[in-house]
Amino acid sequence: MAVSVGSEPTAHEDHHHEQSFWSKYVFSTDHKVIAMQYMATGVVMGLIAGFFAYAFRMQLAFPGMDVPGFGIVTPADYVSLVTNHGSIMVFWVAMPVLLAAYGNYLIPLMCGCDDMVFPKINRLSYQVFLLSAIVLVASFFVPGGGFGGAWTAYPPLSAKAEYNLTPLGSSLWVLAVALEFVAFLLGGINFITTAMNSRAPGMKMYDIPVVIWMLLIASILFMLSVGPLIAAAIMLLFDQNLGTAFYDPNRGGDPVLWQHLFWFFGHPEVYVVLLPTIGLTADIISVFSRKKLFAYRTILYTAFGTGILSFFVWAHHQFISGIDPRMAHIFTVTTLLISIPIAEMMFVYIATLYGGSIRFTTPMLWALAFIGEFLIGGVTGIFLGASGADIYLHDTYFVLAHFHYTFFPITIIGFYGGITYWFPKMFGKMMNETLGKIHFWGTIIPFNFIFIPLFFLGMAGQHRRIYNFEHFPELATPGLQNIRVFATTALLIMLSFQLVFFYNFITSLRKGKKAGKNPWKANTLEWTTESPPPHGNWPPSELPSVYRPPYEYSHPDREEDYWPQNVPN
Amino acid sequence: MRPIANTRDVTGVPTGRLAIWWVIGSEIVIFGGLLASYLMYRLANPGWAGHAAHTNVVAGGFNTFVLLTSSLFAVLAHQAAEAGNGKKAAKLLIATTVGGLIFLTVKGFEWTHEIQLGYTITANTFWSFYYTAAGLHACHVIAGMIVMLIVAAKARRGVDLHHVELIGIYWHFVDVVWIFLFPLLYIAK
Numbered sequence A: 001m002a003v004s005v006g007s008e009p010t011a012h013e014d015h016h017h018e019q020s021f022w023s024k025y026v027f028s029t030d031h032k033v034i035a036m037q038y039m040a041t042g043v044v045m046g047l048i049a050g051f052f053a054y055a056f057r058m059q060l061a062f063p064g065m066d067v068p069g070f071g072i073v074t075p076a077d078y079v080s081l082v083t084n085h086g087s088i089m090v091f092w093v094a095m096p097v098l099l100a101a102y103g104n105y106l107i108p109l110m111c112g113c114d115d116m117v118f119p120k121i122n123r124l125s126y127q128v129f130l131l132s133a134i135v136l137v138a139s140f141f142v143p144g145g146g147f148g149g150a151w152t153a154y155p156p157l158s159a160k161a162e163y164n165l166t167p168l169g170s171s172l173w174v175l176a177v178a179l180e181f182v183a184f185l186l187g188g189i190n191f192i193t194t195a196m197n198s199r200a201p202g203m204k205m206y207d208i209p210v211v212i213w214m215l216l217i218a219s220i221l222f223m224l225s226v227g228p229l230i231a232a233a234i235m236l237l238f239d240q241n242l243g244t245a246f247y248d249p250n251r252g253g254d255p256v257l258w259q260h261l262f263w264f265f266g267h268p269e270v271y272v273v274l275l276p277t278i279g280l281t282a283d284i285i286s287v288f289s290r291k292k293l294f295a296y297r298t299i300l301y302t303a304f305g306t307g308i309l310s311f312f313v314w315a316h317h318q319f320i321s322g323i324d325p326r327m328a329h330i331f332t333v334t335t336l337l338i339s340i341p342i343a344e345m346m347f348v349y350i351a352t353l354y355g356g357s358i359r360f361t362t363p364m365l366w367a368l369a370f371i372g373e374f375l376i377g378g379v380t381g382i383f384l385g386a387s388g389a390d391i392y393l394h395d396t397y398f399v400l401a402h403f404h405y406t407f408f409p410i411t412i413i414g415f416y417g418g419i420t421y422w423f424p425k426m427f428g429k430m431m432n433e434t435l436g437k438i439h440f441w442g443t444i445i446p447f448n449f450i451f452i453p454l455f456f457l458g459m460a461g462q463h464r465r466i467y468n469f470e471h472f473p474e475l476a477t478p479g480l481q482n483i484r485v486f487a488t489t490a491l492l493i494m495l496s497f498q499l500v501f502f503y504n505f506i507t508s509l510r511k512g513k514k515a516g517k518n519p520w521k522a523n524t525l526e527w528t529t530e531s532p533p534p535h536g537n538w539p540p541s542e543l544p545s546v547y548r549p550p551y552e553y554s555h556p557d558r559e560e561d562y563w564p565q566n567v568p569n
Numbered sequence B: 001m002r003p004i005a006n007t008r009d010v011t012g013v014p015t016g017r018l019a020i021w022w023v024i025g026s027e028i029v030i031f032g033g034l035l036a037s038y039l040m041y042r043l044a045n046p047g048w049a050g051h052a053a054h055t056n057v058v059a060g061g062f063n064t065f066v067l068l069t070s071s072l073f074a075v076l077a078h079q080a081a082e083a084g085n086g087k088k089a090a091k092l093l094i095a096t097t098v099g100g101l102i103f104l105t106v107k108g109f110e111w112t113h114e115i116q117l118g119y120t121i122t123a124n125t126f127w128s129f130y131y132t133a134a135g136l137h138a139c140h141v142i143a144g145m146i147v148m149l150i151v152a153a154k155a156r157r158g159v160d161l162h163h164v165e166l167i168g169i170y171w172h173f174v175d176v177v178w179i180f181l182f183p184l185l186y187i188a189k
């Protein structure tokens, strides 16, 4: 390190002035720029997936309608829309925004170093990711249209063009997903090495902010679980294009193999996206209740434990796929067990709030909402985990409502919580609090009005992935149809409130109040540099050192109610 | 330009080695998933032994020997690099690459022969696994060879000598995968 101190500053300065638009924003190796690229791509993909939701929800509420902006939704359109809505939200929104954007932005800043360890691999990771997104979007326009075999892509439907009628769309879908995995494996190299090896001098294991730990554990979980699905994807591509029969029961294959490989990845994957949001919620809650995070170490151990356990629950997605009932019992037990650590984390957050001096800023509202809403997702998971109840509930709207109560808090609330909290750091300006709160309530209230009714539709026996319920007399009653119209209306309201966010974002960017280095009076290292941080994050001679854990708020011996990690005493 | 982050090592393990272990970890689960699937099928289909009988054990055995020898060269290259002898390391790395080339050539003859006999990738799911697993492995051999040549070219000029160790670790991994594939696909009857 000592070697670079003398030579680096000038190198950095020169670099800065010569950079063209292209090398600064498009081919940059700066982790902050790459984070923004991931975030922007994720948001654009999110808008596409949101538009898809609008189109198919309109079809459900008003079957056969000419949907404004989309047109008539044919059955093929419908399945393609739901498939790609789900795929995009999980792989091209939750992953890039939570893991890649926040990971890239926060790991070097919160660990007190100038960049990721391998900046070029980092850039490559984004480029592969962008390519995957382009391949996916292109698949909507090929002859036959986009893939419509559900985001879980079960064979034989996904494997045979005779069944899915999208010979090109389905292969492009598999290819896009595989590329996306490669991008995140590449990204993970940097996450793990930077957080493990490049932390600021003095930053010990238990001085690492929770959000960084969670990003790290999430990357490891992803790396350990995705391999079998990559193998499965290769087999699926061969079944689609070469005529092999890995998944074809008529020729010695087995379609359930895909289900095992998919869910062996799929369940850990839900924790891959969950953990970053759990982490940033911890940071936000501690800052805005001005209180030390309750049971820091317990949170870590719990996260590790959950990570391990998450590899042993996958078959709860397959209770009616013909698995051995004795196996179903085992997976019921592991599934019920895994709700314990999740519940425990929620209690830890509540204990942090207890007795704090709580400030209801916009990021804090999002963090609190995360606890409340995610709880509903977790609790309904217990019903599904019990194999007896799940035989009835499987593949109904109850499942759909369950995982939207997990994924929405994780992805959407997590994104908004993080962006409203770190916006001042990222762009040097404060966001407008009033608009922020209008947007918050305008999102949270309709969200519940969309999905609470869907639990009831599910319990009434309404199956997923059906494009027109008029064809099912017992599901086409006016009572049930009214619920569908209600949910769609709530969706329209929620979508229109998102405009408030974009308006707030743009006006704050241009006219917002200057933020200064540390507007929230927070302890972690990213708040010790300029907002926005310069190239290299700190001047090389001023890279911070760490003297204490990250959550020392309202310490009795201090006049100030916070105690930054980099202050010697 | 090397970031300062790259010069730190808090764990005491060099960053490059951490990174390569990450890559290998993710590769292990890819091959692990594929081989676990194969094993499940194999156990459910005793009849596959008949297909496996048509694989060429002699060619496979020879290839195992070739790969192991090439790994030895990779170890020697690492030693040379540690001693600061970039030229020697480069030569040894090229010897390793030649091992890879022989391996691929033998494979090419094997596959041509099998395909001529009608044992194509669609002949039966055993053969599908055979070509998929060995093919995926061959892709890794090719990728390893390309990177190895790049590392060798640099090592010759004395640049980035620590990369010699890293590509060596990767090459051993490719080797170990083959040591799993060979008995599972060829020997088990």
Ligand code: HEM
Pocket (backbone or CB within 6 Å): A152, A270, A271, A273, A274, A316, A317, A335, A336, A338, A339, A342, A377, A378, A379, A381, A382, A384, A385, A386, A390, A393, A394, A395, A399, A402, A403, A406, A407, A410
């Ligand atoms: C508290 C812990 C949880 C439990 C006990 C649980 C349980 C379950 C069970 C048993 C199912 C299968 C239902 C069926 O298909 O019949 C399921 C589905 C699902 N869960 Fe959870 N879950 C939990 C947390 C989560 C989290 C954190 C996420 C997401 C981040 C999530 C996302 C999903 C998704 C996406 C599906 C449906 C997949 C599909 O079929 O398309 N779950 N959950």
Ligand SMILES: [Cu+2]
Pocket (backbone or CB within 6 Å): A266, A267, A313, A314, A316, A317
């Ligand atoms: Cu699950």
